[in-house]
Amino acid sequence: MNKSSPLLDVLTRRNWRSILLGAISLSIVLWSAVQAAGTPLSASFTPASPRLGETVVVNIATASSQSTPPTTQATPPTVKVGTKTYPAFNVGKERFRAMIPTTPLEKPGDREATISDNTGKTTVKFPVADRKFAIQRINFSPGKSGVEATELELKQVAAFKATVSPTKLWSGKFIAPNAGKTSSPYGVRRYYNGEFATDYYHRGLDYAGGYGSAVVAPAAGKVVLVGYEKKGFRVHGNVVGVDHGQGLVSIFMHMSKISVEEGQMLAAGDDIGAIGSTGSSTGPHLHWGLYVNAVSVDPVQWRSQSIE
């Protein structure tokens, strides 16, 4: 047989194609191994199956156990996901942690975090699962417009949410900031007069404790924002902002009374003030917003999981 049959011809061509594809993927694997072998960086993530709105923690080890003696690294690695770079903080010898916020505005699917420092870089992939968020339909009567935020409150609140201070102040699971039931969950999406609000999601968790009921710190932190309705906080009302450290902050809105001052250190459970209906609010409730690197995340995860 010196003439190949058409069938054999097709098979041979297929074989060559798979051999070629195999060679390409093998070299990609080898190349990644070479890249990773050049640096002592390694990374993992928690929780195992994050969902939209949750905080993803990237745990980084900067030196292999073989290095003798282990060196203490001065420069923390940076963590990049998409176009955003997140800070990493030292959480032990040669261990760092970065917190990546996710929101209801994002699409579910795989994310890749690139971790780099002066020794090189490595990547870790994590999936973000879809999640159903409740829908609310708001109808305005013609001519009726909502309360507009003042320049002062927009500026001060935006600066507060972007707070990233180096010391971790929280510890363990967060406690409820009010004893009342929750009335509106995180992440609710809205239609205004039948039109879907693409940028809106409920950036917090509402508690329906009665007027005057106690508001307490859900975790330790430092009071870095105190704003009053009568001083221009038209939408937020009487508001308290607490810095828990390392890019994690809490905001408490619509309060009737504030019992803390800027600069004050708080332990979990310490009195902050009382529930009210100040600012843009239709009835007494507490709005608790939790922000990770300036992005609103679901506080419920922080109530149920201990992120250290």
Ligand SMILES: [Zn+2]
């Ligand atoms: Zn709210």
